[in-house]
Amino acid sequence: MSEKEKKILTYNKALKELETIVSKIESENVDVDSLADMIKRAVELISFLKEKLFATQNEIEKALKDLEEILHKEK
Amino acid sequence: MERKFYTLSQLSLIIKETFYTVFNTAIWIKAEINELYEHSNRNCYLELIEKDVIKDKIIAKFRAIIWGDRYYFLKKNFENVTGVSFGIGLSVLLKVNVEYNELYGVTLIVLDIDPSYTLGEWEQRRIEILRRLEKEGVISLNKELKIPDVTQNIALISSKIAAGCQDFIKHLLNNPYKFKYNITFYEASMQGEGVEKSIIDILDKIANKNYDVVVIARGGGSKADLAAFDSYRLAYHVCQFPIPIISAIGHERDYTVIDYVANTRAKTPTDAAAIIIEKTLNYWLSCTRFCEKIINYSQEIIYNQINKFSFFSNSILKSKSIIDKHILKIKNLSYSLKYTTKFIVNEQSSNFTNLSNKLSNATKTFFHTNNIALENNIKSLKKNLVNLFMLLNNKVVNYEKIINSHNPINVLRKGYTITYKNKKIIKSKSNLTQDDIITTKFYDGEVSSKII
Incomplete structure (x- = not known):
């Protein structure tokens, strides 16, 4: 996945694409030719989603921590 | 021929005879006194001259004598009339006898002097x-x-x-x-x-x-x-x-x-x-008069101005008293205003203090309550977030597992291979003929072989 695509791609879009790939693969109608490409794409999407999730979680946790500090200070 | 001659005395005699036929009476002559000598015998000896005025040259000169007894009176009279001492340089009119003497030649014996002539001469x-x-x-x-x-x-x-x-x-x-x-x-x-x-x-x-x-x-x-x-x-x-x-x-x-x-x-x-x-x-004096005039004028001007000013100053004084009254009024007003205002302000300010205290307390309570709620919210939010992330992560992990299970590499590991001809997967042997070059893909690489 190019850096450019990473910037444009959203979590939801990536998830939807992954779901589509997974449902295609599960339907067993996939030939081996396209399977390799699909798997390759799916792996990319998964790593993108994991990164995104991880980053978001970190951000939110940090924000919550700041908020708690502010509240404690006001006390 | 025998020469005829005269002795000096004979000559003198001849001259004397001729002389006295002409000068038989006294005459008046005009002359300037060139020299004057008063002899101790009281006689006065004079040298009389006539000058060429233009050339300033003596053109005639005679000796004259005034006998002592006469000289005293003539001199006195002359000086009385003219106010000038009888002496050298004077122009005089003299009455004289012209006398001839064998020893002294021609001498003028002065008989009289006309002083008015001298005066007139000067004039x-x-x-x-x-x-x-x-x-x-x-x-x-x-x-x-x-x-x-x-x-x-x-x-x-x-x-x-x-x-x-x-x-x-x-x-x-x-x-x-x-x-x-x-x-x-x-x-x-x-x-x-x-x-x-x-x-x-x-x-x-x-x-x-x-x-x-x-x-x-x-x-x-x-x-x-x-x-x-x-x-x-x-x-x-x-x-x-x-x-x-x-x-x-x-x-x-x-x-x-x-x-x-x-x-x-x-x-x-x-x-x-x-x-x-x-x-x-x-x-x-004229300066002094000017000064006086200036002083008078300026005094007048000053008095006028003072009068004017006193009129003005009276009216100014009047207006001053009016102003003073007003000032007093304003002062009183401002005093009462000040005290009233102070009173009102004090009242209001105590009100304000109460209100602000109340407000502050209310706010504190409000914030305290809200803070607790907020903290609770954050806690549940955190919990929810953890759940949410777990959920999301599980989803992704799930997909990952599915993908992994379908990944051909895992199949290849089990001993399956994929056969390509010209980079196309060959699924059936009918697609192959003799001498075709095929590529066989293993999990760890590829080999090419020829169909016999």
Whole structure:
């Protein structure tokens, strides 16, 4: 996945694409030719989603921590 | 031929006979006294001459005698009438007997002197000089000059030995008004033949100097001495002199040509001083009058202005009292305003304090309550977030597992291979013929082989 695509791609879009790939693969109608490409794409999407999730979680946790500090200070 | 000759006495006799047929009576003659000798025997011996006026040359000369008894009376009479001592330089009209003596030749025996002739002679000379000056157009030049109103610097031409000189200085410097004068003294010969030259020399010397007036002072003396001032050359210089000249040469009755042509004629040197002082005094008086006028005018103006001002100041005072009243009112108002305001402000401020305390307490309580709620919210949010992330992560992990299970590499590991011909997967053997090159993909690489 190019850096450019990473910037444009959203979590939801990536998830939807992954779901589509997974449902295609599960339907067993996939030939081996396209399977390799699909798997390759799916792996990319998964790593993108994991990164995104991880980053978001970190951000939110940090924000919550700041908020708690502010509240404690006001006390 | 025998010569005929006379002895001197015979000649004298012949001359005497002829002489007395002509000069048988006394005659009047006109002459100038060139020499005069009073002998101890009281006789007076004279040398009489006639001059060519133009050439200034003696053209005739006679000896004359006035016998002692007669000389005394004639001299006295002459001097009484003319005011001049009988002496050298005088032009005289004499009644004489012309006598001839064998030893002394021709001698004039003076019988009488006409003093009025001498007087007339002077007058005549004076008139001639004045006429000439008039003809030359210079006669009134010095008169036309104006003596300054205030004469300060005075050149005094006089002789130290002349009484008039001292009179002038004393009178001028001791003036009762205490006016100050600067007198510069120039010594000149004031009698005799040197008068003309010495005065002209001084005039030439001081013409360019900064004098207000020049005083020629002499004071008295005989008429004959005054005759030196009846000089054409001196008068000519005086006329054209650039500084006004005051002549103070004689006494009251004596006039000389200089007196006529000088700017101002003073009877005496004392009179000259008086003229100068009077001029200064007049100026001083007119100044004083001006001063008085100025003082009067300015006083008048000031009084007028004071009157005006007092009118204004009265009205100003009136308006001031009005203003004062207003100021007092305003002061009172401002006092009450101040106190009222203070009271109101105090009241309001205590209200405010109460309100603000209340507000602050309420806010505190509010914030405290809300803070707790907020904290609770955050806690549950955190919990939810963890769940959410777990959920999301599980989803992704799930997909990952599915993907992994389908990944052909895992299948290849189990011993399956994929066969390509010309990079296309071969799923059936019918697609292959002899000598085809095929690529077989293993989990760890590829090999190419030929169909036999």
